[in-house]
Amino acid sequence: MSVEKRTSTNVLLDTALKNFYGAAAEMGLEDGLVEILSRSERKVCVSIPVELDDGTIRVFDGFRVLHSSALGPGKGGVRFHPDVCVDECEALAFMMTWKCSLAGIPYGGGKGGVSCDPLELSPREKERIARTFAARIEPFVGAWTDVPAPDVNTGGPEMIWFMDTISKMRGRLEPAIFTGKPISLWGSKGRTAATGLGVATCAMELLKVLGKPVKDATVAVQGFGNVGTYAAKVLSEAGAKVVGVSDITGTYFCKDGLDIAKAMAHVSNHPKKLLEGYQQAGLEKLPLADVLFLDVDVLLPCALEGAINAKNADMVKATFIVEGANGPVTPEADAVLDAKGILIVPDFLANSGGVVGSYFEWCQDLAGFFWTEEEYNERLLRIMRDNFHRVWEYSQEKSIKMRRAAFMVAIKRVADAVRMRGIFL
Numbered sequence: 001m002s003v004e005k006r007t008s009t010n011v012l013l014d015t016a017l018k019n020f021y022g023a024a025a026e027m028g029l030e031d032g033l034v035e036i037l038s039r040s041e042r043k044v045c046v047s048i049p050v051e052l053d054d055g056t057i058r059v060f061d062g063f064r065v066l067h068s069s070a071l072g073p074g075k076g077g078v079r080f081h082p083d084v085c086v087d088e089c090e091a092l093a094f095m096m097t098w099k100c101s102l103a104g105i106p107y108g109g110g111k112g113g114v115s116c117d118p119l120e121l122s123p124r125e126k127e128r129i130a131r132t133f134a135a136r137i138e139p140f141v142g143a144w145t146d147v148p149a150p151d152v153n154t155g156g157p158e159m160i161w162f163m164d165t166i167s168k169m170r171g172r173l174e175p176a177i178f179t180g181k182p183i184s185l186w187g188s189k190g191r192t193a194a195t196g197l198g199v200a201t202c203a204m205e206l207l208k209v210l211g212k213p214v215k216d217a218t219v220a221v222q223g224f225g226n227v228g229t230y231a232a233k234v235l236s237e238a239g240a241k242v243v244g245v246s247d248i249t250g251t252y253f254c255k256d257g258l259d260i261a262k263a264m265a266h267v268s269n270h271p272k273k274l275l276e277g278y279q280q281a282g283l284e285k286l287p288l289a290d291v292l293f294l295d296v297d298v299l300l301p302c303a304l305e306g307a308i309n310a311k312n313a314d315m316v317k318a319t320f321i322v323e324g325a326n327g328p329v330t331p332e333a334d335a336v337l338d339a340k341g342i343l344i345v346p347d348f349l350a351n352s353g354g355v356v357g358s359y360f361e362w363c364q365d366l367a368g369f370f371w372t373e374e375e376y377n378e379r380l381l382r383i384m385r386d387n388f389h390r391v392w393e394y395s396q397e398k399s400i401k402m403r404r405a406a407f408m409v410a411i412k413r414v415a416d417a418v419r420m421r422g423i424f425l
């Protein structure tokens with residue numbers, strides 16, 4: 001019997017499935033396991049009725065998908081964005097399974113989201129959405145079942161609303177159900193910067209194995225949110241020249257290097273956390289997409305999926321791409337970039353610092369004992385560097401791309417777990 005391959009009209013899900021099937025075939029994974037692992041264990045869809053500040057009622061759609069619990073409780077963020085849908089959540093949950101497996105942490109893959117536009121919502125409206133979403137997914141989350149975290153447009157405040165709502169429903173404090181909480185409320189020192197630090201570490205390790213100095217390497221960063229800001233900060237502090245950054249308001253370019261600390265301060269003081277209005281000597285404002293086409297050594301796409309696709313891949317001039325976002329390069333673009341000789345560090349390796357950092361927070365919450373930032377960062381850097389080298393060396397040994405190598409390493413650990421535990425998880 002041959003496997004009937006799933007496809008999807010959702011680009012992210014289709015990309016994830018194609019990459020999985022390709023790696024599974026190359027490693028000779030048995031059909032039964034391909035069937036099991038190409039599907040999700042659970043997809044929860046909820047409605048979220050909310051009273052807006054003007055007194056009208058709106059009902060938002062929310063989702064939480066658990067792709068696999070073979071290695072442990074589900075783990076993965078919750079996104080607030082107008083494009084959120086069940087297929088996108090499934091794709092992201094699917095990728096979380098491989099991310100956690102590759103990182104060597106004891107989790108399966110989960111992901112969720114609410115289809116809403118946070119830029120149009122007041123803080124009180126966001127709080128009502130977050131609390132109602134948490135209440136509706138309550139039966140499906142827990143420290144040993146599925147542990148959500150921040151993703152696009154969510155962060156500390158949302159995690160606290162989630163945690164507080166579920167703690168009140170259960171009549172006991174439940175800090176280990178959500179990670180990415182503020183430090184003062186069972187969060188962990190280091191988590192906010194963890195994903196960007198991991199992305200920057202992968203970029204630096206790549207330059208190192210290729211014998212290229214980080215100092216004066218030129219960098220462009222698409223997306224100046226949680227991941228992009230800290231990746232830019234760490235690289236600029238290491239001596240790299242970050243010449244371009246972007247967010248939804250456009251591309252900000254300075255050939256002599258941007259002042260990342262100043263740009264971060266500007267964003268944190270902006271009412272909508274945007275680069276809009278940022279100024280420094282020598283700054284040029286360019287169209288939104290131009291950040292992707294800057295002539296730099298390293299491009300970090302840290303915004304959303306599908307940013308580099310069949311329509312624009314040919315215009316990319318960077319030598320290396322380190323994927324900070326989930327799924328920023330489509331398979332069609334992958335082929336174009338490959339033909340151009342552009343080397344890519346795949347998302348579920350490069351951005352795994354976030355979930356590794358969340359694992360540290362979960363461990364601290366379960367133990368009720370907190371680490372210093374130095375302990376946190378030292379462990380994070382060790383894991384990121386080891387994982388980068390494991391994938392790099394495997395890709396060299398097998399003469400395959402890093403994405404394929406990372407998938408093969410990740411799939412093997414999950415497949416072994418399913419074989420050991422039995423198929424009815």
Ligand SMILES: NC(=O)C1=CN([C@@H]2O[C@H](COP(=O)(O)OP(=O)(O)OC[C@H]3O[C@@H](n4cnc5c(N)ncnc54)[C@H](O)[C@@H]3O)[C@@H](O)[C@H]2O)C=CC1
Binds near residue numbers: 228248288304326
């Ligand atoms: N926050 C985390 O710990 C992790 C996030 N990720 C992934 O990283 C990506 C970014 O996430 P966060 O930084 O948390 O989100 P965020 O909401 O903090 O920032 C997203 C940034 O991208 C910008 N953006 C959106 N569309 C854009 C476009 N078309 N062009 C340029 N900029 C655009 C936004 O203005 C914002 O600056 C997502 O794919 C997310 O799934 C992956 C691992 C962990």
Ligand SMILES: O=C(O)CCC(=O)C(=O)O
Binds near residue numbers: 149150355358
């Ligand atoms: O911190 C986490 O648990 C998950 C982060 C996440 O959603 C991701 O890595 O895409």
